[in-house]
Amino acid sequence: MQSIVTISNLSKTYEGGFQALKNVSLDIQQGEILALLGPNGAGKTTLISIICGIVNATSGSVMVDGYDNTQDYLITRECIGLVPQELTLGAFEKIWDSMCFSRGLFGKKHDSAYIEKILKDLSLWDKKDAIIMSLSGGMKRRLLIAKALVHEPKILFLDEPTAGVDVELRKDMWVLVERLRESGVTIILTTHYIEEAEAIADRVGVINNGELLLVDEKDALMHKLGKRQLVIELDRPFESTKRFDNYNLELSEDGFAITYTYDPLKDNNGIDGLIKSVQETGLKIIDMHSIKTSLEEIFVNLVKGENSQ
């Protein structure tokens, strides 16, 4: 894979002296979907804003498709589309005009058919003559996406695209992102919804306190840091004996449930033996379920670990 955006040693200190990014280096691969996760104030928006030319970096560099984003900004910006986090739109403009404006601004010739296609893709076609003010929040968010796509960018930055968007629409958005990726667009999105990263990202980057903690393939990350737990509920409180020692069981407070943590990738994961042993003690198994550690927990653990250091 070829990298399309190369971020090297990027730092940003805001006017008041607050350092929002600390020496961040990151390669974004052509055609991938990269999700940036991080708590509020981690520096996600700052990072994206610097790449797009909205915020000046304090030090470090950003190369887009081989061009420096400050020296050759006319070239780099042309291939980037940005959906900002805030709903920053006009009020009295018509949707259609707003789309034409965005396309022209990026130096593209007016193209009614293309604008129509984008608006239809984002279910905004029937609103094309409405003024922006009359749109709902979710519609505004979609309009921002439509505006970012209307100049046919190769790289799309989505800063929390699904904040304030209902579940159904969020799924639609994922489909759209997937379709864009298929057409060759590289997508970088930030999100607080880890399920979102889990659902659509190829790679996940975790940012906290202005530092990039890690970037990895999503699957590899879940593999490396993910684990599974089996919860067994019983009819009577469990009493541990020696034979259960190497299972490292966790007992619930009332003793009615035990939790076994195992590696799902190992052939001999011990579940079979555990269940037999439990039954042999005469206890009756009432219910059983397994829990998969989500990216969420991985993320929370990472950030927690980082903060306590």
Add this chain to the structure above:
Amino acid sequence: MNIHAIRVIYKYEMKRAFNTIGQSFASPILSTVLYFVVFGSAIGSRIDNIHGISYGYFIVPGLMMLAILTQSLSNASFGIFFPRFTGQIFEILSAPVTTFEIVVGYVGAAATKSLIIGLLILITANFFVEIHIAHPLWMVLFLLLTCMSFSLLGFIIGLWAKDFEKLQIVPLLVITPLVFLGGTFYSIDMLPPAWQTVSWFNPVVYLVSGFRWSFFEVSDVNIWLSLMMISVFMLICLSIAWWMIRTGYRLKQ
């Protein structure tokens, strides 16, 4: 050059003016008509001719300037301040547009609006006094230079202002006095000597004087000096606007 970008910015700004036609065009014209009625007709009838020109006629160029100056400032400053205020400016900042294209788009539109207003006032004035322009080309030149340089100044104010109050304060506290003391309603030689001296530091004097010369061939200042002063003023504004956008002053963190 990103012609498409200039076109859409220009179009957007012009559209804004025509959507609010009352505020954009009707109100400056109405206030100018009021000046004509009050100063030109009511008071002017009791004032002697100035340099052989009736007072009502004498104030026409000054009134045009007054309207153009204030309109250029408010149009251009609002045009760039508002997207900064709403955050919409991110789109301009992230687009492949040069400083030149941004300035041409915004300032060009504001200057066009002022030009339209200026011409509408000239037409309106025609109903009150008979207009005869001695040097139409000079008049157009001064008109254009004024529209452009004050739209540039407005643009600078719009970039500089952090809130609505600051946006208003410069036009109100600085520009309005300069315009009123700039010979809009009188000839500088009607002032006491001390005030005449002060007036030479007022850039608006050169504007009004030059513009008036193109109408009546009478002026307080030599026409070439006027031309030079307004050109210098425009260059200064251009440099400042240029620098502000280049460095992202108050636009980028």
